[in-house]
Amino acid sequence: MGRNKRATQSFHFVYVSGTEPQSGSFEELAMPLFDQLYNFAHWLTRNREEAEDLVQETYVKALKGFSSFHLGTNFRAWMYRILRNTFLTSRTGLRATMTVALDLEEDGPELAVESHTPETILIERVNSQLVQNAIDELPVHFREILLLCEVEEMSYQEIAETLSIRIGTVMSRLSRARKTLGERLRQNLKGEQSNGLRVLEDTTRHIPRR
Amino acid sequence: MVCESWKTQLDTYLDGELPSEEMHVFDTHVSICPSCAADALERVQMKRSVKAAGKRFTPSAEFRRRVHQSIAAKPRRSIVGFGWTVATAMIAILMVVDLATTYMGRQRVHQEQVYSELADLHVATLASSSPVDVVSSDRHNVKPWFQGKIPFTFELPELQDSEFSLLGGRITYLGQTAGAHLIYQVRKHKISVFIFQETSLPGRWDEEYPATKKLSFNMETWSQGSLRYCILGDAAAADIHNLAELLKRAAG
Numbered sequence A: 001m002g003r004n005k006r007a008t009q010s011f012h013f014v015y016v017s018g019t020e021p022q023s024g025s026f027e028e029l030a031m032p033l034f035d036q037l038y039n040f041a042h043w044l045t046r047n048r049e050e051a052e053d054l055v056q057e058t059y060v061k062a063l064k065g066f067s068s069f070h071l072g073t074n075f076r077a078w079m080y081r082i083l084r085n086t087f088l089t090s091r092t093g094l095r096a097t098m099t100v101a102l103d104l105e106e107d108g109p110e111l112a113v114e115s116h117t118p119e120t121i122l123i124e125r126v127n128s129q130l131v132q133n134a135i136d137e138l139p140v141h142f143r144e145i146l147l148l149c150e151v152e153e154m155s156y157q158e159i160a161e162t163l164s165i166r167i168g169t170v171m172s173r174l175s176r177a178r179k180t181l182g183e184r185l186r187q188n189l190k191g192e193q194s195n196g197l198r199v200l201e202d203t204t205r206h207i208p209r210r
Numbered sequence B: 001m002v003c004e005s006w007k008t009q010l011d012t013y014l015d016g017e018l019p020s021e022e023m024h025v026f027d028t029h030v031s032i033c034p035s036c037a038a039d040a041l042e043r044v045q046m047k048r049s050v051k052a053a054g055k056r057f058t059p060s061a062e063f064r065r066r067v068h069q070s071i072a073a074k075p076r077r078s079i080v081g082f083g084w085t086v087a088t089a090m091i092a093i094l095m096v097v098d099l100a101t102t103y104m105g106r107q108r109v110h111q112e113q114v115y116s117e118l119a120d121l122h123v124a125t126l127a128s129s130s131p132v133d134v135v136s137s138d139r140h141n142v143k144p145w146f147q148g149k150i151p152f153t154f155e156l157p158e159l160q161d162s163e164f165s166l167l168g169g170r171i172t173y174l175g176q177t178a179g180a181h182l183i184y185q186v187r188k189h190k191i192s193v194f195i196f197q198e199t200s201l202p203g204r205w206d207e208e209y210p211a212t213k214k215l216s217f218n219m220e221t222w223s224q225g226s227l228r229y230c231i232l233g234d235a236a237a238a239d240i241h242n243l244a245e246l247l248k249r250a251a252g
Helices: A026-045 A048-068 A075-088 A091-098 A118-125 A128-137 A140-151 A156-163 A167-205 B010-014 B020-032 B034-054 B061-127 B139-145 B211-215 B237-251
Strands: B164-174 B177-186 B189-197 B218-224 B227-233
Touching: A026 A048, A026 A075, A026 A091, A026 A140, A026 B061, A048 A075, A048 B061, A075 A091, A075 A156, A091 A140, A128 A140, A128 A167, A128 B034, A140 A156, A140 A167, A140 B034, A156 A167, A167 B010, A167 B034, B010 B020, B010 B034, B020 B034, B061 B164, B061 B177, B061 B189, B061 B227, B139 B164, B164 B189, B164 B237, B177 B237, B189 B237, B218 B237, B227 B237
Parallel strands: none
Antiparallel strands: B164 B177, B177 B189, B189 B227, B218 B227
16 A cells, blocks of 8 residues: 555645654653544543543553564554553443444455435535534444544554554455445434424424415 | 446545555546546545544543653653662762772871881981990890880890890880880891880771882881880891791780
8 A cells, every 4th residue: 555645635635643763752752642542532432531541541551561662663553552452451342342243344345435415515514513423323443443544644554553453454444434424424414404304394383374 | 336446446545545656547537537526525525524523532631641740750750769869879989989088098198107207217226326225135124224214015025046136225206106116136137126005106007008118128017915016127028027926926
């Protein structure tokens, strides 16, 4: 896979940091990742206290294992991997992963793109809450890969390192995550529209007819 | 489906993960294909929406401070603390070593001065026309001569079976302390024996200190019965030592 995150193309997303060689103390390397690790942890756990515990435990584990980390390799992926592994072994993580079947998407071909309905064009204009709800409804393995790719702007290689999976699996899982998110968004959008129509009907019902 | 082969790779293209040559081909295709362009636009909008919605949770300042403290303060504090401990210990050791060196140096200077003074007394006495005040080869004459002149008494060895002979004695002074200065002879070498009260002499004596080499004299010193004995002369070291043994046995 190439690394062509070009800023000049409107469709390309630039991400190069995190793949560069790093040097410095653990504190200097780890603290700039604090906000994004917390955000990721909260998405995984869906709970503030659990997210704080997860981040705290991640930093403690990473500090202990920092001597085994090789400077120059990807520190960010290393931190995310620790956080994710810690989450997966937590009660919430075990509960979340037990309800998910992973066998369908591993290393499969990328999904052929179906024709999209025009309402998905409106996704950018729907409120952020709707998208957040749709992300939140995703199974954890879709949620995490989507966040790593879109929010953290990790390369496929970084995602593969973080999730300890192959790049082919990254591509197929990401494709399915996007498809599932799109479907949920369309459903939620339809639900909102019908709700809006019902509210409109309820409101207009009381208007005197001439 | 239109452009199916292109669209299977559209996400990879938009994620910037295609090889650079394929990226250029894709750029060209998207610019001329309305279907792929619309699809790409939709997906970019989705990516942007997810990115905006995904940045949702912010840690509290208190939590950040707590984690920061847990990873930053402890190791640094311990390293700094350890550093200070080591530095303090090093300074203390250096001070002790410095003081000890200074003390030892002063002791050495003091001993050198004492030995030098004794050597001077030895040379000056032998150069004198009357080196001894009591001329006698008999220890029973010499020892009583010191009575009332010095504040202590001492024992002298019987020399009948030795190669040493007693030439006589005189009162001497070292550091304003009166003592006995005896002159012995072995073959043609004259040897001075100095006896002082140990407590009246300043400083500590290092009996192993090789001052004799510096002074070109052989010398031996020891303490016995609260008295400090110093033997000094140009005789061989073995002669000096033998005389010392005789004196020690007599005093013991």
